[in-house]
Amino acid sequence: MALLEIRNVVRRFGDFTAVDGVSMSIEQGEFFTLLGPSGCGKTTLLRMIAGFDSPQSGEMRLDGQDLISIPPEKRPIHTVFQSYALFPHMTVAENIAFPLKMRKVPKEEIRQRVSDSLEDVRLADRGGRYPNELSGGQRQRVALARALVNRPRLLLLDEPLAALDMKLREQMRLELINLQKEIGVTFIYVTHDQTEALTLSHRIAVMNGGRVEQLDEPSKIYDSPKNRFVAAFIGTCNLVEAQVVAADGEKMILEIKGLGEVAARNPGASVGETGTLALRPEKIRLGAHLVPELDENHFRGKVRDFLYMGDVTVYIVEVGEGEHIEALLPNSAAGRPRIFAAGDPVDIAWRYDAGSFLNG
Amino acid sequence: MGKNLGKWLISGPPVLYLVVFFVIPTLIMVLASFRYPGEYGGLAPIMRHDASGAHINLTLESYQEYFSDFIYSWLFLKTLAYAVITTFFCLVMAYPLALLIAKSARKYRDLLVLLVILPFWSNFLIRIYAWMIILGPQSVFSQLLNGFLGLFGIDPVRLLFTPFAVVVCLIYVQLPFMVLPLYANLEKHDPALLDAAQDLGANGWQRFWRVTFPLSLPGIYAGIALVFIPVLGIFAVPDILGGTRGIMIGNLIKQEFLEARDWPFGSALSIVLTVSAMIIVGLAALAARRRVGRDV
Numbered sequence: 001m002a003l004l005e006i007r008n009v010v011r012r013f014g015d016f017t018a019v020d021g022v023s024m025s026i027e028q029g030e031f032f033t034l035l036g037p038s039g040c041g042k043t044t045l046l047r048m049i050a051g052f053d054s055p056q057s058g059e060m061r062l063d064g065q066d067l068i069s070i071p072p073e074k075r076p077i078h079t080v081f082q083s084y085a086l087f088p089h090m091t092v093a094e095n096i097a098f099p100l101k102m103r104k105v106p107k108e109e110i111r112q113r114v115s116d117s118l119e120d121v122r123l124a125d126r127g128g129r130y131p132n133e134l135s136g137g138q139r140q141r142v143a144l145a146r147a148l149v150n151r152p153r154l155l156l157l158d159e160p161l162a163a164l165d166m167k168l169r170e171q172m173r174l175e176l177i178n179l180q181k182e183i184g185v186t187f188i189y190v191t192h193d194q195t196e197a198l199t200l201s202h203r204i205a206v207m208n209g210g211r212v213e214q215l216d217e218p219s220k221i222y223d224s225p226k227n228r229f230v231a232a233f234i235g236t237c238n239l240v241e242a243q244v245v246a247a248d249g250e251k252m253i254l255e256i257k258g259l260g261e262v263a264a265r266n267p268g269a270s271v272g273e274t275g276t277l278a279l280r281p282e283k284i285r286l287g288a289h290l291v292p293e294l295d296e297n298h299f300r301g302k303v304r305d306f307l308y309m310g311d312v313t314v315y316i317v318e319v320g321e322g323e324h325i326e327a328l329l330p331n332s333a334a335g336r337p338r339i340f341a342a343g344d345p346v347d348i349a350w351r352y353d354a355g356s357f358l359n360g
Numbered sequence: 361m362g363k364n365l366g367k368w369l370i371s372g373p374p375v376l377y378l379v380v381f382f383v384i385p386t387l388i389m390v391l392a393s394f395r396y397p398g399e400y401g402g403l404a405p406i407m408r409h410d411a412s413g414a415h416i417n418l419t420l421e422s423y424q425e426y427f428s429d430f431i432y433s434w435l436f437l438k439t440l441a442y443a444v445i446t447t448f449f450c451l452v453m454a455y456p457l458a459l460l461i462a463k464s465a466r467k468y469r470d471l472l473v474l475l476v477i478l479p480f481w482s483n484f485l486i487r488i489y490a491w492m493i494i495l496g497p498q499s500v501f502s503q504l505l506n507g508f509l510g511l512f513g514i515d516p517v518r519l520l521f522t523p524f525a526v527v528v529c530l531i532y533v534q535l536p537f538m539v540l541p542l543y544a545n546l547e548k549h550d551p552a553l554l555d556a557a558q559d560l561g562a563n564g565w566q567r568f569w570r571v572t573f574p575l576s577l578p579g580i581y582a583g584i585a586l587v588f589i590p591v592l593g594i595f596a597v598p599d600i601l602g603g604t605r606g607i608m609i610g611n612l613i614k615q616e617f618l619e620a621r622d623w624p625f626g627s628a629l630s631i632v633l634t635v636s637a638m639i640i641v642g643l644a645a646l647a648a649r650r651r652v653g654r655d656v
Contacts, residue, residue, distance in 0.1 A: 050559055072558045085556035089574045098570075102561030146560065 001064055003028045003186050004049070004154060009058030011044050018044040019055070020210030026154075026188065031180050033189045035197040036207035037233070042190045045207075046156050049188065050079050062153060073102070078147035079156040082163070084139050086131040086146070093118065093127035096146045103150055113149060120179075121145045137168045141175075148185065157189045161196065173199050194234045198222060206230050222280075227358050231278040236314075238279040238325050242357065244269050251352055259320035262297040263352035269359060279355035281314060284327035288340075290347035298349045301325070303340045313338040317348055393627035394418045401621030422628035432612075436632070439609040440640075442523070443591040446530040450538040450587045451580065453531070458542035458579075459572075462549070469547070476539050484533070488600050491529045495519040495601070521603025529597050534590070538583040545579025546572070581648055585641060592637050609633055 002025035011019040019041040026032045034042040047053040049060065051072030060067040067075065078099065086095050093114050100110045118124045121141040131139055140160060147155055157176075161169045177200060180187050191197055197204050198218045205215040206229075214226040225231035232239060242254040245261065252266040254277060264277060285296075292298040301319035314328045327348055331338045340346060396404035396419055408417040426432050461472040479487060494501055497518065506516035519525055549572065557567045595610035602608070609629065616626030 052555060052558075073561050073563055077559075079556070079559045081552050081556055083550070083552050085550065085552040087553060087556075087571060098557070098562075099560040102566060150561075 002026060003030075003063065004067075004188075005059070005061040005064075006045075006049075007059040007061075009045070009048065009055040009060060011041075011048060011053065011055050017210050019048070021058070022207075022210070022212055024205055024212065024215060026186060029184050029186055031177070031187045031189065031200055031202045033191060033197040033201035033204045034207055035191055035194060035204050035233075037192055040207040041210040042192075042207050043158060046079075046158055046188065046190050049154070050077055050156055051075050076153040077156060078150075078152040078154075079158060080143045080147050080160045082159045084131075084143040084160075084163075086139060086142055088131055091128050091130055092123060092134070092142050095131070095142055096149050098146065099150045105150070117145045117149045136164050137172065140164065140172060144179070148179075148183065151183075152185060154186050154188065157187060159191055159193075160189075161191075162193075169196075176200060198234070206233065208233070224356055225278055225358065228276050228278070231276070231356075231358060236281055236326065238277075238281065238284075238355075240277045240279070240323070240325075242275060242277045244271050244273045244275075244357075247271055252357070254357065256320075256323065258323045259299070263295065264355060264357050265353040267357055269357060273359055275357055275359035277355050277357055279325070279350065281326040281328045283350055283354040284325065285347075285349045286315060286317070286327040286329050287347055288344070290349050292349060293351075295352050296349045297352065298347065299325075300345065300347055303342050303344045303346055305342060306338065306340070308338060313340075315340060315346070317346055319348065389627045389630060392623055393422050393625075393631050394420065395624050396421070397622045397624050401623070403623050419624075422624045423632075425625060426628055426632060432629070435607070435612060436609050436636070439592060440636075442527055442530065442608060443588050445527055446534055446591050447538075447584055447588045449527075449531045450535050451583065454535055454538035454542055454583065455576075455580075458539050458546050461539075461543050462546035473540075473543065476536050476543075479536065485596065485600075487533070488529060488597055491525065491532065491601055492520060495525050495528070520601065521606065523602065523606045525601040526598045526606040526608070529601050530591055530594065533597065534587040537586040537590075541582035541586060542576065542579045545576050545582075549575055577648070581645070584644070589637055589641065592633060 004026040006022060006024050006026075009019055009022045010017065022041070022045060034045060036042045044053060048055055049067075051067075051070065054068055062075070062077070087098065090098065096114045096117050097110050100113060105113070114127070115124070118127050121144060123138060123141060123145070126134065126138065131142065134142065140163075143160070161172050164172060173196060176187075189197075189200060198221075201218055203216065204218055204221050206213045206221060208229050214221055214230045216224075221230065222234055225234065225237075228239060231237045240256055240259075242256045242262075242264075244252055245255045246253040247266050247269055250266055252264055252269060254262050254264050256262055256277065262277070269275070290298065299319040301317040303315050304318040304324065305316040307314040307316075308331075310331070312328045312330050314326055317325050317327055319325055325348060329339050333339055392403055395406065396417060398404050404417060406417055408415045457476075461469055461476075464472060493499060496502065497520065502519055505519070509515075509517065553571050553575075554567050557571045562570060593610045593613075595608065595614045598606045598608045598611050599614075602611075613626050613629045613633070616622045616629060620626075
């Protein structure tokens with residue numbers, strides 16, 4: 001049995017449907033991420049799981065027990081809020097002791113567990129400080145410690161790293177992964193940051209317009225997006241309009257306007273169907289002169305523009321009649337910042353199974 | 361240099377105003393409390409000339425008089441009691457009101473605050489006289505109350521010209537001064553804190569006592585100061601509604617200046633009042649700081 005079972009949950013605000021028939025089941029011990037742009041319904045869904053909001057229809061079960069009828073304070077679910085919501089009038093230790101006091105845990109045990117908890121988040125010497133005396137990263141760790149101290153069945157995290165600067169965010173990601181592994185509590189993590197979602201999660205539900213667009217492991221989401229939205233939202237992607245002209249078993253031939261025919265993996269499409277070919281820039285080979293390999297699509301083009309990113313450069317290559325394909329190369333050549341300049345003639349090539357054909 | 365000049369230009373006028381109309385009068389009053397009353401009211405000269413030459417004409421007589429008769433201290437304690445009762449009831453009544461306004465939809469808040477300060481738009485004395493009518497023996501309120509008491513065979517009570525009338529009106533007059541600072545504080549509370557408390561297992565009662573209330577302490581202290589201190593010196597309310605039993609220290613000070621024409625004693629009473637108020641507020645602030653630990 002899944003830990004949390006969500007079935008056809010709907011939440012409307014007036015005319016606006018924030019969550020539109022969402023279903024998912026989350027397993028014990030999972031690091032599960034709700035990913036989507038703002039307004040996609042991920043936060044509303046999280047608030048319903050926490051109990052601050054309730055669905056107009058649908059079912060939510062925790063360990064098989066109905067969740068909707070239980071008030072938030074009685075749910076074995078805690079939340080790490082985006083703003084951390086640490087109590088400013090309580091010390092760090094008092095903040096962490098709060099959920100234990102609410103559960104009427106004996107005083108001696110509270111003392112012990114708070115000090116263990118402070119140890120876990122490496123704040124043993126900060127117990128007597130007030131939240132406003134801590135750095136952003138330390139506050140973040142206090143919020144985590146407070147939400148985990150009485151071992152909830154489920155921990156909800158609402159964009160907990162959004163307020164931190166990038167270096168700290170990367171460091172906290174690792175800490176989160178380790179923490180979750182160590183304590184085995186199920187995490188539901190809400191974010192609009194795809195990198196965060198890909199690094200942290202066991203599974204990701206990509207949400208848009210109140211619906212789940214795709215629910216899968218990170219690598220599946222990235223490599224085999226189910227539709228145009230997922231392909232465009234996660235990472236960068238060349239999205240090219242295409243029509244199926246021949247399909248045979250594993251392979252098919254697509255006609256792309258201005259470019260010609262390309263081979264692609266056949267997801268089971270039929271001849272005549274139109275759709276989008278999604279092609280990740282890093283799956284495309286790029287070079288001054290490429291020797292065509294078996295099963296490759298090969299085109300000659302010209303560097304039109306580039307985006308220098310430090311470690312890599314993204315080249316926008318003009319091929320065929322006005323079609324633009326993004327491809328990237330690491331800036332690995334010693335002695336110069338990048339390989340090509342604007343105007344350089346180049347070859348691009350990709351295997352037929354490098355991209356995916358999305359209908360619609 | 362130029363920056364300092366700007367500072368002085370901006371802060372100069374208010375400082376000057378306070379020096380001329382607050383600091384100097386206060387010092388004059390401190391001096392007056394050590395002088396002799398003049399023969400026909402006012403003050404006797406500071407220098408006295410007689411056969412043996414010039415003497416400084418100062419005395420502790422006014423303070424001796426204050427401490428020689430317990431009635432003055434008693435009146436002072438009674439005033440203190442009125443102020444404490446008034447402050448207590450203002451707090452108890454203003455807190456839920458301020459909370460309600462702070463939690464109501466943003467578009468109604470300004471209107472509700474306006475309603476709280478609406479009484480200020482009519483004259484202070486008129487509002488006190490209104491209470492004379494409300495509490496008078498012929499008023500609907502008095503008649504209903506006495507009719508009710510009559511059912512149980514209790515003799516009719518008089519409401520007007522009693523300490524009760526004074527305290528009721530003091531609460532009425534001071535209530536907005538408690539509501540406003542409380543509202544200003546409560547309105548700023550981050551609703552996420554209440555969500556967090558609930559999420560971590562706190563029920564409604566615990567959320568109030570462990571989050572809302574402690575965070576509102578600065579507002580409570582401000583409200584207490586704004587209600588308590590003015591009540592100590594007030595004289596119009598007891599003058600109009602208190603009769604002889606409802607008199608407060610403010611009435612005595614006024615009498616000493618205007619009727620008894622004993623300026624030194626009136627000044628001494630004022631100074632005892634001011635110093636006591638400062639000590640009380642200072643001790644309260646000290647205790648408060650110890651309890652809260654730090655500002656929020």
